Amino acid sequence: MSPLNPDGSCSHCSYRSGAPHRLDFLAPGEVLCDRYLVGVVRAACCDGPVYIGFDQQENIRVWIKEYMPQGLCTRNQADGSIEPKPGCEMPFKSLKSDFEDLCKGLQKMGGGEMLVPLIDLISAHKTVYGVYRLLKTVTLTEYLRQNGGELTWPDAKKIFMPLCRTVSDLHKKGYLHRGICPDNILLDDQGRPWLWGLAIAAARMKGELVPDLCPGYSAPEQYEENGWPGTFTDVYALAAVLYKMLTGTMPPEAPSRMAKDNLAPASDLNARVPESVSDAISAAMMLSPDFRMETVEELTAALLESENTNTAVFDSERIKEVAEPEPSKPAPRVGKKTMLGLMAALVAILVVALIAVARGMFPELFHFGGEPSQPEVSSSQADTTVPKFVGQYIEAVMTNAEYQSRFELRTTSRYDSSYPAGVVVEQSTPEGAKMIHRGVIILTVSEGPQVVDMPDIVGSKLSFATKVLSQQGIRYQVLEVVDDSLEPGLVSKTSILPGEPLDKSQDVVFLYTKKVEEAEDTEGTRVEGSSSAASQSE
Known part of the structure; x- marks a missing residue:
């Protein structure tokens, strides 16, 4: 949209007058x-x-x-x-x-x-x-690229908090964005964030149209045929944006998280991220809306609750209310009749208690015919009804104190495409059966499908890539190559291309990274216990 040169070309972009265009769009110049x-x-x-x-x-x-x-x-x-x-x-x-x-x-x-x-x-x-x-701005994606890929929390906060206020105001007016991502956040020359990319609901939810979703930032409910969005949908996206700003890493897509939740805490990827901020991001990115933060205000409150973030808001009026409680009222006077009634009630309670003690110590004195009374069976000797373990996450089962006190639970595992990894798919004793207390029950836990799509970890930090593979049960080996064109600490390529099928029982993924003088340890399980160095770059 600048004046063209005499030959019909633009000095600011690659446009040339008369250049072909897609026929389903309007022709330039109309x-x-x-x-x-x-x-x-x-x-x-x-x-x-x-x-x-x-x-x-x-x-x-x-x-x-x-x-x-x-x-x-x-x-x-x-x-x-x-x-x-x-x-x-x-x-x-x-x-x-x-x-x-x-x-x-x-x-x-x-x-x-x-x-x-x-x-x-x-x-x-x-x-x-x-x-x-049209505002003179750059996208947050481009801004992060210009600033090394990630920001410190104090720097990110200057952008993120005004953005949260914008989204909160949008919600108060009855609108949801559903498409918050770094490409839809624009920064002007003063560093102020402008929100862009609002679209009709059908464009951001699976349904009538093939939606424009934002991988890594769209919430799980947006991928469901009958998903129900709410303010919590934008909260998920905001937290995902902050995750990207602080770690330089795009969060895994919601569908892959629903199969196997591989979202690493932000503080694991960047030790400079305050734990309170990392915890707030994780809470705002819970997969289930029932357990996720519902409002932007909840998210900002969680981010600001730590003194270490240096953003706590001092409310003098509230402090005054806490420091100066209302004067207590004098206790009501008790009359003589009331006092006598209380004393009589106390005597009656003592008599009942003495009878109960005597009955426990000398039961034969209180038996008046019929069959002699049987001693009560303790709960540890009673039969126990087996609950339904199938469908529960094994972590929740094994940390349930009641289950642990009633049964001896043992686990085994198998690949199962019907249940996500970590979910119980079979139990040795069926639901509803009676069994003696502390009986043994074997729970079979899903390892997820045996064949999965290779996750896209090319360009990610090596520590993050190995964590993703380990959490999905994918075996890998790190290969260090000599190549000055590569950036150290990043995965330059993988032996199995992103999106290709991978058999977790047979395949081993090779991760290629630049060789450095002192190789850093990576997390996860390496094949043969160590990484190897390739003599030449590939």
Whole structure:
């Protein structure tokens, strides 16, 4: 969106006048509503493309978001209009209404909540367009890249806390983002974070459209067919963003965590992260919404609760209330009749207690015919009903004090694709059976599927990569290679490519990393007990 050179080229980007473009998008140079000049596509989202544009009335650059849901419509090449596909008329119309409502809501906010301002909503080509002001910013992804990949907690806090306030304000107005990630967080020249990338709900949840999810940042419920999002969905994403900022590592995707939770605490990947901050991130990234923090306020409170973070908020009024409690009221006077009644009740209680003691010591004195009384059977001698262990996580079972007191539990394991790793798949004594106290029960625990997809750990820190493989039960060996082009401490490649099938019972993954003079220890179980060095780089 700068003036072109005489030969039709742009001095600031690779654009050249007349360059071919995708026919399903608007052609560069088209003008909408006699005002907005359309440029090239900057992003292709499932609910429509985002073009760079120029407001010829205000002489400012803009972003133009077109409503064009993938799979539900096509573009008429004759006039550029959008036509719903046969049978898709109703969902196209319904989602269009959602798109318009979202744009109108954002337009009312006006960017006061540090949201990229939506300045206009226009209709053309039988669809609608949201026009946003283009801010001079960089994405958080690019900012992290420029700053070595990760930030200290004090530096990250300057960005993260204002971001939390923006998301909290968004929630208070009844909106969920569902797409918070480093690419949708923009930083201006003053370091202020601007939130971008709001979309209709169908674009961020599995359902009518193939959603635009953010791997590592989208919450588990967004991958479920009937998942139910809430403020806790954005809390998960915020915590995942902070995880990336502090560790330089993208969190594992929710589906892989649901199969085998391999999220390492942030403080394990970066020892400079305060434990309280690491714990808050972990609590905000719980897989189940039932156990996850529900609101942004809960997350920020947990992050600020430690004095070591130097961000505690002093509330003088609250301290005054605690320091100066209300004066206690004088105790009520007790009359003589009340006192006599209390003394009589006390005597009665003592008599009953004495009878109970005597009955326990001399039961024959209190037996008045019939069969002699049998001594009570202690709970340790009583039969015990076996509960259902199948479906429970073995860690929860083995740490249950009641189970441990009633049964002798032993474990074995096997590969099982029906249950995630760590879940009991079989019990030697069936549920509901009666057995003598402290009877032996053998629990078979799932090791997860035998064949899994190789996780994408190329470019990750070696310590993180080995932790991921160990937690998934994948055997590995570290190979150190001599190659000055590689960055030390990172995994440069793996013998099994990311996404390829891997048999955990047979395959061994080789991790290639740069050889250094003093090799650092890595976590996990290495094949043959040690790493080896390759004489040449591959």
